[in-house]
Amino acid sequence: MRIQVQFQSGVPVYLQIVQQVKSAAAGGTLRPGESLPSVRTLAEELRINRNTVARAYTELESDGVIETRQGSGCFLKANGESPLSKSVRQERLLAGIDALIVEAHHFGITDVELKRLLADRLTQNRSQSASH
Amino acid sequence: MSSPAISIDDLAYRYDRSEALHGLSLTVQPGECYGFFGRTGAGKTTTIKCLLNLLRPTRGAVRVFGMDPARQEAEVKARLAYVPDFVAFYPWMSVRDSLDYQASFRSHWNRDLERSLLEQLQLDPNLPTTGLSKGQRTQLALIGAIAAEPDLLVLDEPTSGLDPLVRREFIQTIIGAYQDAAPGQRTVFVSTHLITEFEGLIDRFTVVDQGRAVLTATADDARGRFRRIRAEFEGALPEDSEFRQARSIRRRGRTLELVVNGEGESLMEYLRTRGPASLEIESLTLEEIFLHTVQPGTTP
Structure with missing residues (x-):
């Protein structure tokens, strides 16, 4: 890294x-x-x-x-050892998602396109970490 | 809470003919690396002299770790080390003698740190001090200041007179070595007009101009607020009057360049509605922020 x-x-x-x-x-x-x-x-x-x-x-x-x-x-640390409660973790994540939605709107990306991009990215990341 | 390392409140100082400081205030918390930025003659050295009781303030108060330098000079000096912009040594002394001499005034002296810095900076202990270059004199003074491991390091223009190529490396080494033993507790107060090499080192800074503090901010906040926006248009450029919140507006062909202090995001949003061919935003460097903050005049 x-x-x-x-x-x-x-x-x-x-x-x-x-x-x-x-x-x-x-x-x-x-x-x-x-x-x-x-x-x-x-x-x-x-x-x-x-x-x-x-x-x-x-x-x-x-x-x-x-x-x-x-x-x-x-x-x-290994995954899942976060000292934060699940609700706090979710809340933080949602803030990031909100920012992403605003940004996508500004770039003229539709909701459907955004969902597809997100899905693609998740697949890519999974295969990357699997190959490491 | 412990006392600030430095607190300066409404400080004024009048020389015979002119006033050098008019109501300067700032606070340095323990552990910070604090930049005191200003052009030559802005009042930086006068401020430092007040901290060291070399000058008595005309008005206002200065405190070092809560102590008044005029009343507790010895206690204040025991907790700080000061490196002036021009350092004098006794001409009959070698580098070694000079460090021993400085150590004799200190209750604490880190020999290992002294040795490792002499090696890192390739300074020969046997050299006579009369044979040192301006840069080597500064290095020697800084090694002396750091080996004493004070709680506060006060540097006045530590890099002026040094080769621009080595300035940054040098100041990184010095401040890093000083902070190493007790990160988060060692305080640095550095006065300079050469800001570029301090870009990553400064936690917080004050810009002083004509004896007044004109900007105090953390480096991160300042870079978050002072931004340069470049918008390129295919057709006619928008009018200046559309950007009242901009600190400066420049036109170069099809490109509009705006500098803002805050409100960068709202201006970006507005520019997007004007359909630019390209739109970019970046933060100013600390040096650029400094130049934008001081009154136009002679270059620093």
């Missing part, structure tokens, strides 16, 4: 890291038990502040995506 940040995207830097780790985990490029780069390593590589990486990892940990093992770093 290669993390990259773009200052000019307008997305907070820590959030870019959070999103990339989450999508790598969902897509199977980062697998359960696999380690993440240390705060220091990632900060140096991305040329960012250590605080920013630490903030991203803290958020990933509280979202139940990664776990910190004392002295040995951060690791991706």
Whole structure:
């Protein structure tokens, strides 16, 4: 997994890291038990502040995506170990879906097309993580 | 809650002929990497001198970890290290002597950190300080500041006079080494007009212009608000009067370039209704945000 940040995207830097780790985990490029780069390593590589990486990892940990093992770093957790209740998880997901619907509307994508795109994407992701 | 690392409230300072600061306020929380951006003469060094009790404020208050530098100068100086933009060393001392001399004033000194930084920056301890370049003098001063592991590091133009190619690498190394031992607790207050190399390092910043704070924001918020929108049209471009909320409007052939502070999304929505051939949005860099915030005048 290669993390990259773009200052000019307008997305907070820590959030870019959070999103990339989450999508790598969902897509199977980062697998359960696999380690993440240390705060220091990632900060140096991305040329960012250590605080920013630490903030991203803290958020990933509280979202139940990664776990910190004392002295040995951060690791991706196995699926379904989220400390958040199912309703909270669903609520967060719905916020993302709402944003997607608005965006699709702006791009002139119809509801039918959107459903098809979503279905295609799910199939693609499944086959990708299966091959990893 | 613990005291802020730095709190400056309505600070004014008047030199004999002119007022350098007119009511500047800012707060630096412990653990932050705080940028103090301004052109030469904006009042940055005057502010820092007030923090160090080198100048007494004409009005207002400064506090460092809750302490008044004028009354508790020794306690304040024990908790911070300051690197001025021009550093002087005793000419008879070598790099080694100079570091030992600085260490003699400190209750704590990290020899391992000192050694590793000398190696990383390839600074020979046996060199006489008179033989150092401007860049090496700054490096030596920074190694001294960091080896003391203070709670607060105050840097005044740490990269000016350095080769542009090494500036960024250098400041990353220094600030990274300082934060390493206690991330989230080591506070940096850095004054500079060379902002590009601090892009990823700054948590929060204040832009000072003509002695006043004209913008204070986190780097993420500022980049989220200050955006450049480029819209290309096949027909006639929309009128300037349609974009009252834009900070600047530029026309280049078929392309309209707008800079906004907030309201980027609503402007994008409006532009979509005008049927552009292409439409893009991106955040400004901290350097560009700085240039948009200060009054037009001489370049920094």
